[in-house]
Amino acid sequence: MSTIGNTPSSHAEAVLAGKGAKLAHMGGQIAEFFQSYPDEQAVPAIADHINQFWSRRMRDDFIAAFAANPSGLPPLLRKALPKIKGAPAGR
16 A cells, blocks of 8 residues: 555555455454464364355455554464455456
8 A cells, every 4th residue: 555654645555455454453352352262273163154144345355454564453363364365366
């Protein structure tokens, strides 16, 4: 995302940032539910929940917002990110 300071350089980037924040919050709530589980159970359960109940567009927006820099996500959600299914490559 091209920015000057913290200001998105385009309306599209601002919209994506807003969607990303909302999706991060929703994903964080899912991760919070599973935090009492061992990581080896929680991580696939988080990804499975997102893959089953979020639309393709939501998943694509989430991946677009955080694939390059997932550092702001809760640790379990960050670990689940590679298991979240987005649109096939080339689409």
